[in-house]
Amino acid sequence: xxxxxxxPFERARxxxxxxxxxxxxxxxxxxxxxxKKRGRPAKEEEEKYEPISIRLxxxxxxxxxxxxxxxxIGYQTVINEVLLxxxxxx
Numbered sequence: 001x002x003x004x005x006x007x008p009f010e011r012a013r014x015x016x017x018x019x020x021x022x023x024x025x026x027x028x029x030x031x032x033x034x035x036k037k038r039g040r041p042a043k044e045e046e047e048k049y050e051p052i053s054i055r056l057x058x059x060x061x062x063x064x065x066x067x068x069x070x071x072x073i074g075y076q077t078v079i080n081e082v083l084l085x086x087x088x089x090x
Contacts, residue, residue, distance in 0.1 A: 049080075 016021075016027070028034050055068075064082075068075040 024035050056079075064075040064078045068078045071078070
């Protein structure tokens with residue numbers, strides 16, 4: 001038995017943001033749960049991060065990763081927080 005379906009992707013359309021909101025409201029009403037929004041929240045222009053490449057000592061990286069695991073966040077976030085804390089002391 002052939003399990004693959006022939007979905008006509010060329011005839012498919014995108015769901016509008018209004019339809020998405022309607023779906024979310026219907027799910028919340030029917031099941032009593034509120035769906036979390038997906039993706040990253042928009043940032044202000046001065047808060048946008050700049051991608052760079054940097055070399056760190058292995059001990060620094062190990063500390064940042066261990067600290068991140070303890071706090072349940074990313075290790076790059078830990079490094080950013082430490083650096084921001086240091087510049088705010090000046």
